[in-house]
Amino acid sequence: MFKRHMHIIATAALAVLLLLPVPPSKAQAADIHLEPNLININATYNGAEVTVSGDIPADAEAVIQLTGQTQDTHLLKKGRVFGILWMNTGTITFENVPKAYMIYLPAAITESNLSQDPLRQSLGIGFEALKNKVVLSPANEDKDFQFKEFIKLKSKEGLYSLSENAISYKDGQNQMKSFTCAMTIPASMPQGLFSVTTFVMKNGQLMEVNTNQLKIKETGLPAMMSALAFDHGLIYGILATLIALIAGLLTGIIFKGGGGH
Amino acid sequence: MWHLYLPIAGNSVNVLLIFILGGFVGLLSGIFGVGGGFLMTPLLMMLGIPPTVAAASDSNQIVAASASGTLAHYRLGNVDFKMGIILLVGGILGGTGGVQIIKILKTTGNADFLITVTYVLMLGFVGGYMFIESLQGLKKRVHETTPVVKKESRYAQLMKKLPLQTRFEKSGIELSMLLPLILGTFVGMLAAIMGVGGGFIMVPVMVYLLRMPMHVVVGTSLFQILFTCVNVTIMQASSNHTVDFILALILLLGSTLGAQFGAKISKKLAGDQLKILLAILVLLVMVKMLFSLLLPPGILLGYKGGH
Numbered sequence: 001m002f003k004r005h006m007h008i009i010a011t012a013a014l015a016v017l018l019l020l021p022v023p024p025s026k027a028q029a030a031d032i033h034l035e036p037n038l039i040n041i042n043a044t045y046n047g048a049e050v051t052v053s054g055d056i057p058a059d060a061e062a063v064i065q066l067t068g069q070t071q072d073t074h075l076l077k078k079g080r081v082f083g084i085l086w087m088n089t090g091t092i093t094f095e096n097v098p099k100a101y102m103i104y105l106p107a108a109i110t111e112s113n114l115s116q117d118p119l120r121q122s123l124g125i126g127f128e129a130l131k132n133k134v135v136l137s138p139a140n141e142d143k144d145f146q147f148k149e150f151i152k153l154k155s156k157e158g159l160y161s162l163s164e165n166a167i168s169y170k171d172g173q174n175q176m177k178s179f180t181c182a183m184t185i186p187a188s189m190p191q192g193l194f195s196v197t198t199f200v201m202k203n204g205q206l207m208e209v210n211t212n213q214l215k216i217k218e219t220g221l222p223a224m225m226s227a228l229a230f231d232h233g234l235i236y237g238i239l240a241t242l243i244a245l246i247a248g249l250l251t252g253i254i255f256k257g258g259g260g261h
Numbered sequence: 262m263w264h265l266y267l268p269i270a271g272n273s274v275n276v277l278l279i280f281i282l283g284g285f286v287g288l289l290s291g292i293f294g295v296g297g298g299f300l301m302t303p304l305l306m307m308l309g310i311p312p313t314v315a316a317a318s319d320s321n322q323i324v325a326a327s328a329s330g331t332l333a334h335y336r337l338g339n340v341d342f343k344m345g346i347i348l349l350v351g352g353i354l355g356g357t358g359g360v361q362i363i364k365i366l367k368t369t370g371n372a373d374f375l376i377t378v379t380y381v382l383m384l385g386f387v388g389g390y391m392f393i394e395s396l397q398g399l400k401k402r403v404h405e406t407t408p409v410v411k412k413e414s415r416y417a418q419l420m421k422k423l424p425l426q427t428r429f430e431k432s433g434i435e436l437s438m439l440l441p442l443i444l445g446t447f448v449g450m451l452a453a454i455m456g457v458g459g460g461f462i463m464v465p466v467m468v469y470l471l472r473m474p475m476h477v478v479v480g481t482s483l484f485q486i487l488f489t490c491v492n493v494t495i496m497q498a499s500s501n502h503t504v505d506f507i508l509a510l511i512l513l514l515g516s517t518l519g520a521q522f523g524a525k526i527s528k529k530l531a532g533d534q535l536k537i538l539l540a541i542l543v544l545l546v547m548v549k550m551l552f553s554l555l556l557p558p559g560i561l562l563g564y565k566g567g568h
Contacts, residue, residue: 046264046273075562081374085554088373092562149562156560157309187266187273188309222268229269230502237498240321240506241491244513248328251517256336 031055032198034212039185043221047187050214052104052196053180055172060202061106062167062179065125066214068099068159068194075153077146094150095135099190100159101127104181106167119204127151127162158186191216269505270314276511278308283515287326290516291333291523292530293539294479295460296323296486299546305508312564314505317497320490321509326516327487333524334480341431341477344441345484348463351445352489358446359453366454380455381550387465388543394469395536416470432473432481444470460486461543468536475532483520 032054039048052064072095079089103126105114114120115128124133131147154160167181183196193215200208218226228236266273282304286297298319305315334340366375423437444466452459460482467478498504527535 041266041268043266044264045266074565076565078558078561078563085374085377086556086558087377087554088563091565146562149560152560153562187264188271190271218268222266225268225506229498229504229506233499233502234495236506237495237504240498240504240509241324241494243506244321244324244494244509245328245491247510247513248325248330248517248520249332251325251329251521252332255333255521 032210032212034196034214037212037214039214039216040220041191041216041218041222045187045222047189048185050183050185050196051180052183052198052212053178054198054210055176055178056200057202057207058171058175058177060200060207061108062181063106063109063120063125063199063201064104064167064181064183065197065199066100066102066183066194067197068101068190069192070096070098073097073150075150092141092146093137094147095137097134097150098130099192100194101130101154102160102183103127103162104166104183105162105164106169106179107165110164111162117204119201119206120199123199123206125199127160157188159189185216189216191218265507265511267310267314267505267508269503270310270318270508272309274308274310274508274511279508279511280515283322283326283512284519285515286512287329287516287519288523288526289519289542290323290326290483291330291520291525292479292527293461293523293535293542294330294464294482294486295539296327296490297460298323299461301512310505310508311503313501313503314508317494317501317503318505318508318512320493320497321504321506322512322516323486323490324494325509325513326520327483327490329517330483330520330524331480331487333521334476334483334527337476337480337524337528338431339476339480340484341429341473341481342484343427344429344432344467344471344473345481347438347441348445348448348467348481349485349488351442351447352449352452352459352485353492355446355449355451356453356489359450362450363454376455377550377554381547381554383451383462384543384547384550387462388540388547390469391465391536392540392544395533395540398533399537417472429473432471432477434472436471441471459489461539461546464539475535476527479527479535 032052035051035053036048037050039050054062056062072093074091074093076088077090077092078086081087081089103114105111111126114126120126121129124130127147131143134143134147136143136146151160167179169177169179172178193213196212196214198208198210198212199206200210217223228239263276264273265276282301286301289295289300290297296319298316301319302312302315305319306312310318331340420436420440423439425438426435427438428435448459448463448466451462463485464478464482467473467482468475473481494504530538
């Protein structure tokens, strides 16, 4: 029991450490930046592309992780009823899952060696590492199975992804190289703050962790609509109904005018 | 390009695709007097709209489609307002009751199973009966010229015994006011329990239990759906914030046009032709539901809401 507690405390301590802003290490204070770091959702928004770039030592590798704020997600579980019909068989809650989770890997690192590497596991990179952090409720659920389904669901929405061979390098001077990574932000990504973390690693050692903030925010028409819908739901509903009613009747009148039947 | 962001749904959609979808469902609505939610909600979900937002925004757009359709059918003399209002009163009573019943059902465990199985069986029964009945009607029209004198059924005799007999001019029938009130309540209750608009339960009920002419059924059903959807839209917007007006607006631009064309097509078809087409539509929905129940889903987790 005591051992188990120690394990939890150690994990929690590590999590806290990772959440704290990491001071740039002295030797390789790499300049890593995000372009753009603010995405405005306007009326014709259809997702965006964000580029992470910077310089790292020539013999190092960069792994990039985008995570959203964590939340509890309630989902319906589907299963067989009476052996034949597939239906909802109950609810299941995934506690502390990030709203979005995207991993971008260089050519040298694949998904399979990501889950085997103790360093990357301890840093919490990848779906395997994420699974260890997530708590299921009810607790007696088959975690491996349900988490796999959860990843499928989130991947379909475009909010969870793992991209291999997604970081390109270009040789530079002074035994350094520059890297770029184009992240695709889907339109389904919710508003909010996201952390884009670049892990610089060499020979199984972590050299540097750099975190940039990405902000996604509604502006213009979408912002106005959301404000009205959420803060003045009744007025919004009445307006939406009235406009629909007028549009329907107007079409009817126009048709009568031009129809000639 | 051609994309618009839907702030409540939290996703962007292709405007042209949604417009065409609205037009198609509006067309069906104008022809058959159904809302079309049974088609629209799953299609919107496929395009990445959350189920609750898909259902609520669809109600919003049906307000426009059914207003357009009602007006078109009114001009053709096919809306029985008196009947529509009585059914509506029943529908509101039934809907309120249904919401309470579903709360009780949910506590008993197998509610979802019972509801789904009842739904599929009912679709099969209603669709099958309508199909056979209208097929016979179509055959008769070809082979026989003299109208058959029908023996009054026990149901018809019972209908005549009920108090508060009134004449419904537009439908050309005389029956007790209690009958549409009771049937309206029943359909409203079923619709609330199954989470559907109830258009394609109401249409067969009007045809077979109220014995209204098919063309008047379509117009009157649309009139009734209009009010149901006004109520649902305002309720959903104020309590659940699930109405995406941008989505509804693109849909309704298509569906109001579709409903006008639908009404014209409906006028050109004979009652039995309309019935058999609706029967096929209802049976197709049943088959689709049956398949989704029998085939293992790709992902064994899902979001709440929707149909």
